[in-house]
Amino acid sequence: MPLYEYQCTECNEKFEKLVRSSFAEAEVSCPNCGSSLVKRLVSLFGALGFSGAGASSGCAPTGGG
Numbered sequence: 100m101p102l103y104e105y106q107c108t109e110c111n112e113k114f115e116k117l118v119r120s121s122f123a124e125a126e127v128s129c130p131n132c133g134s135s136l137v138k139r140l141v142s143l144f145g146a147l148g149f150s151g152a153g154a155s156s157g158c159a160p161t162g163g164g
């Protein structure tokens with residue numbers, strides 16, 4: 100069962116909801132204010148942090164005069 104994240108456009112409340120089918124999205128309402136004006140955010144499984152390589156070796160001393 101896919102889990103989608105929604106955000107209320109009335110109170111900007113973010114909440115997750117299990118949507119069985121596409122038509123079920125119409126029944127999604129904000130648990131905070133009860134408004135049906137919600138928008139679906141990016142899937143939680145979509146954005147996964149990738150491992151970045153951060154290795155800086157030494158730092159050459161600069162002589163200024």
Ligand SMILES: [Zn+2]
Nearest residue numbers: 107110129132
């Ligand atoms: Zn709301």
